[in-house]
Amino acid sequence: MEKLKCVYLNLLSWNKNHEYKIKIAMRSKNSETVYYKNESNFYSDNNITKKIELIARTNFSSYKAGYGSSIIITMDSTLGFELLGSGKKVLFCALTISDEFPHKENINFILWKMPNFILLKSLEKAEFNSKINALINMDNEEYLSLTKAVREYYMKCEKKYPHEVVSEFIADFMQKETLTVGSNV
Numbered sequence: 001m002e003k004l005k006c007v008y009l010n011l012l013s014w015n016k017n018h019e020y021k022i023k024i025a026m027r028s029k030n031s032e033t034v035y036y037k038n039e040s041n042f043y044s045d046n047n048i049t050k051k052i053e054l055i056a057r058t059n060f061s062s063y064k065a066g067y068g069s070s071i072i073i074t075m076d077s078t079l080g081f082e083l084l085g086s087g088k089k090v091l092f093c094a095l096t097i098s099d100e101f102p103h104k105e106n107i108n109f110i111l112w113k114m115p116n117f118i119l120l121k122s123l124e125k126a127e128f129n130s131k132i133n134a135l136i137n138m139d140n141e142e143y144l145s146l147t148k149a150v151r152e153y154y155m156k157c158e159k160k161y162p163h164e165v166v167s168e169f170i171a172d173f174m175q176k177e178t179l180t181v182g183s184n185v
Contacts, residue, residue: 155173
């Protein structure tokens with residue numbers, strides 16, 4: 001939780017000099033629970049810029065927040081990988097966890113193909129500012145070009161309609177069945 005708080009405070013500090021609206025997709029669902037109140041208090045207590053929008057958790061609210069944002073900041077969520085795969089600019093902060101955690105080995109394994117410019121490796125404000133500024137200033141075409149291989153590796157997003165995928169599956173299946181049946185005759 002301290003790592004998340006540090007990343008959040010770095011974001012708020014960076015945003016003092018910028019005019020960006022920060023959207024936070026809430027993890028807790030029910031506003032009556034202690035978890036929701038703790039989460040809401042966490043973001044509200046540290047909100048020094050007043051440019052924060054807490055987005056209530058509903059069906060697909062995290063996706064809406066992600067697709068409506070210029071940059072997504074995540075530790076290592078699957079949604080972050082999905083948004084990266086769809087071409088959104090994502091900053092992964094999972095490498096900031098301490099080496100003594102067993103989870104660190106898993107994170108290193110999961111993120112090994114990621115380019116450095118989308119990986120936050122420390123909690124230092126200078127690195128955070130540098131990574132965010134680079135992502136904001138980077139042209140979308142350049143970003144897509146630099147992340148093409150990693151997007152294809154982690155999340156294959158094709159622009160095919162469902163009926164096209166099903167048709168290809170049936171055609172592949174029939175071709176294999178024809179070869180199998182023909183060879184057994």
